[in-house]
Amino acid sequence: MDKNDIAKAAQLLETKEDLLHLLNKIKQDEMAECGMSDKFYPFTMKHLNYYCNPNNSFHRYKQFKIKKKSGGFRLITAPRNQSFMLLLRYVNEIFKAVYTPSDYAMGFTENRSVVTNANLHKGHNYIFNIDLKDFFPSIHQARVWKRLQLKPLSFKQPIANVVAGLCSMKEKMEDGSIRYVLPQGAPTSPIITNMICDNLDRRLAGLAKRFGVVYSRYADDITFSSMHNVYHPMGEFRKELKRIVESQGFVINKDKTRLQKLGSRQEVTGIIVSDKLNVSQKYVRDIRNILYIWRKYGYATAFNKFFPRYKDAKGHVKKGNPDMVNVLDGKLMYLRMVKGEDDSVYMRLKTQFDELRHKLHNTSQATPRGITYVETTPVLEFEKKNGATIEITRSKPSEKAIEPFVSHRYATFPLGGKRQWASVNKTLKPEEETQKDLLAISHCRDANGKLFWLIHRADKMMVRPPESVNIDELNKELDDLLA
DSSP, X not given: OOHHHHHHHHHTOOSHHHHHHHHXXXXXXXXXXXXXXXXXXXXXXXXXXXXXXXXXXXXXXXXXXXXXXXXXXXXXXXXXXXXXXHHHHHHHHXXXXXXXXXXXXXXXXXTOOHHHHHHHTTTOSEEEEEEBTTTTTTSBHHHHHHHHTSTTTOOOHHHHHHHHHHTOEEEEOTTSOEEXXXXXXXXXXXXXXXXXXXXXXXXXXXXXXXXXXXXXXXXXXXXXXESXXXXXXXXXXXXXXXXXXXXXXXXXXXXXXXXXXXXXXXXXXXXXXSSSEEOOHHHHHHHHHHHHXXXXXXXXXXXXXXXXXXXXHHTTTSSSOOOHHHHHHHHHHHHHHHHOTTOHHXXXXXXXXXXXXXXXXXXXXXXXXXOEEEXXXXXXXXXXXXXXXXXXXXXXXXXXXXXXXXXXXXXXXXXXXXXXXXXXXXXXOXXXXXXXXXXXXXXXXXXXXXXXXXXXXXXXXXXXXXXXXXXXXXXXXXXXXXX
């Protein structure tokens, strides 16, 4: 269903049965577009009744903490299972078809981003930023329920009851009291916050116009900018700002209130703003360093040194170990979005990345079975460089072996802060397993492009190994790069 069809159907919703039918229609059409019509399983009324009850929070949501850039942790509450996640995702499709955020909302809306937000405040003498405290959990279910019944959604009360229940969670407070709030991490929460903040945006835009300043909001991050200073702590602007924010049910986080003047580092939603937009020097340096290590010491060493830091900061984004190539690609895409595709720094780093990625994906040396040997290292060298001990075992892991190149034997070793496993070539004799000076480890890609490790005899190397390096010098250089 396209947006217009969904919007028309949403305006006709009268009962829970109508809502269930619309959600299933959206799901069915999406699966048909993906060629998966044979795997379509409709939501049932039992699903809807269970998931719309916030008291079932344990089976609906899971919680985990992620680090904040400013220090401390942020509690994220995300759907616990795929069925509930899909249900919320299709509810969100209804929201997006009917509702368009205000012109001042830069987050969670199409064709707007942190770059759009930063551009509004570029080149101003003064940038004043505030943050709304406990943004998502400060929005209660009753408030969501009321907003769903107002334009443009105009849901009938039975529909608002179900949708508000789906999109809210039960939270137990320290004093033992219970409240029902928006979970930070549900796919429906961001657009609901924009709906709730429509009045806030309208009133703060009016305040900005009155004082001749520019206003924008990215989720709970509110920014004003101007050529003149109206942001004195006891001035009329700050007093009126506080009054408006609190009248809308929010609280200003005093610890994150800051005034940035021209001449100092001015930053808006993580982007440096002056005459042009820019990222931090550290952001560029991190990309440059990982590419350098990859080029000089190989993919495995780059992975081992950088990935634990990535997982520590971003481990909530994906389960398992995201491909480092994809991580770098995403960082470069962000760099291009901020600095532009013609920027010399971006172009230089992108060229280096493309060359390394081409080697990683090059299939010209692929075996008849489609296996590509990307990088081969003697086992003893690999262990020294990565501080890892490779152990061959016969206990089969959960993942399937790559046939027909491997036997039932497997090797395990720590890398990137996680336990990795490698297949063992069938031609390797049992008595050779402990003779590590005879062995090599190859990083390979299968016919589907998936990376895997393979242990084999060193004289069976498929690609030239990297040059031997002084391990002490290597570790010192990597420590300097990571400093």
